[in-house]
Amino acid sequence: MNMKKTVYVTLSAVLLTGALTACGASTENDTPSKASATSGAKGSEPIKLTFASWSISEAATKGALEEMVKNYEAKNTNVKIEFVGIPFADIKQQTFVMASTGNAPDIIQTFPAWFGSYAASDIITPLDDLMGKAYVDDLMPSFKEDFSYNGKLMGVPWAPTPYILYYNKEIFKKAGLPDKAPATVEELLKAAKAISSLKTDSGQKIYGFGEPTDKLAINGEIAMRNLYSFGGSILDKEGKVNANTPEMVNTLSYYKGLVKDGIGPSGAKLKDLRNLFSIGQLGMYVDGNYGKAVFRNLSGKGAEFDKVWGAAPIPAGVSGKSVSIGEAHGLVVSADSKHKQAAADFIKYLTDKEAISIYHQKNDVISARKSLSSMFTESDFDKVLMQQMNNIQPLPKNHPGMEQAYIDIADALLKVSTDTATPEKAAQELDAKLKTSLK
Structure with a gap:
């Protein structure tokens, strides 16, 4: 080419x-x-x-x-x-x-x-x-x-970062939770549910946990972390596209549940989650190492805001292990x-x-x-x-259509989180799109 x-x-x-x-x-x-x-x-x-x-x-x-x-x-x-x-x-x-x-x-x-x-x-x-x-x-x-x-x-990897979990200690305390990051996805969702019933002093909703679901390539890339956590992939053992799987359906159901249960915002960009976390309207989210500098800036509190948040490895999924992407x-x-x-x-x-x-x-x-x-x-x-x-897994092998594939994945996330497609239908449609993008 x-x-x-x-x-x-x-x-x-x-x-x-x-x-x-x-x-x-x-x-x-x-x-x-x-x-x-x-x-x-x-x-x-x-x-x-x-x-x-x-x-x-x-x-x-x-x-x-x-x-x-x-x-x-x-x-x-x-x-x-x-x-x-x-x-x-x-x-x-x-x-x-x-x-x-x-x-x-x-x-x-x-x-x-x-x-x-x-x-x-x-x-x-x-x-x-x-x-x-x-x-x-x-x-x-x-x-x-x-x-x-x-x-x-x-290419040479420069300024690498794994995706890790950030949590707001003040919000945890307000929700009656211990100052300790959840170790499993089940613990995370339970804590997020408790947090999502809270409001700020000015009456604004506090979300428990957020995932980015806007139709952007980076959000499709980030979603690979969750697909891996559920034991899935977009490729089979022979390297061929196979995205219409129970693991993909479970991943999409997870995204759908965050919005349906009022735990996370719908259609959020990563920058939206960073802002919500920094102003005390989001209890937990996942990001790279740059979160620290972003929080200091967006909170308006500088280094003082470091006392508010904690960081931890990604909670363990179905495999029982913490799995992330770098x-x-x-x-x-x-x-x-x-x-x-x-x-x-x-x-x-x-x-x-x-x-x-x-x-x-x-x-x-x-x-x-x-x-x-x-x-x-x-x-x-x-x-x-x-x-x-x-504890990170590599992204799918590079391909000329990989950017479009990530956009296709993000589109599936947006559809299920806005309730315009069921997880089963979205997985089926995604499989067809990826077979075109990654042919």
Whole structure:
């Protein structure tokens, strides 16, 4: 499949012109020697690497990225890193536009829900040889699989996080519950039921537990956690789509029950749940490690709000074990890059001890590298994250249609939570859609 020269070239001239202006560094005509392609070679010819990122445009992460780059450039004086800030919602589209004319950034930040579009295209390059066997073998298997395609490592997991449970201690106390996270799904639903009978001091409803069900790809990705918890998958043992199963029906029934029983809101986005949790209208929800920074901001209480919430591993499902998914921002090297090895070396730095230490200090980021896992044991929050990291399952194998498949899953969630389809009907319809999306 050649995704580089097709649909994206038809996008507006304004978008294309802006993208090319931002990323002119990738049009260099020089072919570097072996020495100049290695970023650590001080005194060799200058190298400019363009790095397309949404994190550099966000206040919460901008400072950490700038500090990492400053440190890297100080040690590698022949390398200059130039950020290309693109919003999260636009980065996939814009980088494909850039690639359609041979002007893709050297390094691109990407995301699991739509990584399959990159992996199956010709705009990025395999990383096994560029990163080296020792580095590739050091990646945690689940995250390595999430960024592989047809047996090749196509992206590097960066800023990984498992999904964990957050609970509001003040709401638990108000509901007469112990200051202890539920250990099983049954305990979670029981606690959520008690919480959902409460109201705020101003008379607003307090939900017990929320799941995101709006029709977005990320919500379909998050739903894999619940499907795994019920012992299911969207693929059979031969790798073929099989979503019309009792496990899928049970998963959809679970989503339906949250709304029907008044436990959770209908059609919520993840940002809605974060806001409700931060203002005391949601007792529990599941999110990544970035919840901490979000709560501090949305609550208006800063670090003081840390006293209000607790974190715990995902409650055990039918298997009796805590099962979650991991999510990581990905870093890829474009096929257009004239400095692929230098780009890979910079990615190594971004995922090495010094850079991850900076990122962890500012944003609670952890690592997908096995050799660095012992770094994250300072706080109780770190310990919960690392405990869950040992109990995650990889997402379905990357496929060009995986983003649409996640949207199809989210659509099924929305239908059952809004009572426009039964779980049985939604599972049947989803199976048919996935057989088209993932054919």
